[in-house]
């Protein structure tokens with residue numbers, strides 16, 4: 001009965017605490033030393049990425065029979081939080097692979113598809129990406145114009161372009177992702193709504209190639225973002241996922257995991273900024289005393305602490321009630337991302353302010369985290385889309401307000 005008093009929502013089991021400890025060690029030893037240079041050079045660290053496979057992190061939520069760790073949403077959040085403490089850009093590549101591609105396949109793929117792709121994706125031999133956005137359709141994702149049409153020989157022919165795809169290319173030579181989890185339009189229903197289907201595209205399939213690598217991004221520069229091009233791309237029938245035209249539901253369900261994982265990135269960014277600004281405020285002196293003695297500095301630290309604690313509690317509470325296999329948590333996956341991402345950006349901003357000129361240069365880390373934090377307000381759904389979804393969901397069912 002008293003267990004709830006000792007329950008740690010961010011490390012609800014020994015296994016979760018161990019994962020956190022392991023990733024934290026890995027981050028300190030392997031991720032932190034390379035983060036600054038990879039951001040500056042806009043380079044994805046493919047070698048380090050493959051190492052995540054050796055630690056079982058690329059298949060964190062995947063059943064063990066396919067080479068995964070068989071864990072839950074909380075574990076996925078822990079990995080995202082810990083990686084983002086040091087390198088959110090590298091973490092974004094992780095998220096696109098492990099949560100958007102690999103988890104999606106494990107939840108929605110057939111046994112045959114899972115057996116074919118998951119072991120390679122979990123080990124890091126194959127790099128995956130998820131392609132939903134297009135040059136002309138982002139928030140309005142269901143307007144997508146990439147189409148798949150059935151040929152007489154039973155194969156599918158895919159035409160269209162996808163935009164902003166994390167891991168779309170895996171190096172600077174433009175080598176495309178090994179596996180693309182692709183959403184395409186396969187028809188329109190009686191009420192004029194689009195029918196969306198999912199296809200698994202493999203590198204080497206005729207008509208699939210990478211487009212431009214998007215350079216000069218504000219943040220998340222250690223992950224590759226690119227366009228993908230499908231020109232009469234021939235896809236065999238066995239690469240259609242699930243029922244034809246029935247992907248909207250699983251697309252939305254995976255967005256919940258994506259939003260939770262992006263909120264976890266915000267928590268990692270915030271914790272790092274707090275740690276660095278607090279240490280700095282104790283060491284730096286002005287007018288003969290540590291700057292933490294000044295009330296205005298205390299406001300930066302105090303407000304950041306309160307926001308960090310609030311986002312952490314909301315994140316892990318949302319993880320606790322979210323299952324990988326069923327949707328229905330949009331209200332809080334949107335809610336936590338809405339709150340945590342802007343708070344993380346503000347906390348990073350305050351960290352720069354506390355650190356003055358030093359906070360403004362790369363060596364002191366927080367300027368990079370500030371740039372990276374901005375993406376969290378756009379990717380996986382913009383702030384405005386979360387506001388819209390929350391209002392819609394509460395209008396439909398206001399009960400959660402009184403719970």
Ligand SMILES: Cc1cc2nc3c(=O)[nH]c(=O)nc-3n(C[C@H](O)[C@H](O)[C@H](O)COP(=O)(O)OP(=O)(O)OC[C@H]3O[C@@H](n4cnc5c(N)ncnc54)[C@H](O)[C@@H]3O)c2cc1C
Pocket residue numbers: 096129130131132133135136137138139140163164165166167217220225375378379380381382383384385388
């Ligand atoms: C670095 C990076 C990585 C990404 N990775 C991926 C990926 O791996 N896979 C993928 O599929 N996509 C990816 N994206 C795309 C991302 O999901 C989209 O950028 C995002 O959904 C917004 O779409 P958009 O950029 O087309 O903006 P738009 O949808 O054009 O929005 C522009 C503005 O209009 C507002 N707006 C639009 N509709 C409404 C509305 N109904 N009400 C109020 N305001 C509205 C938006 O909130 C925004 O402020 C990535 C983007 C970036 C920048």
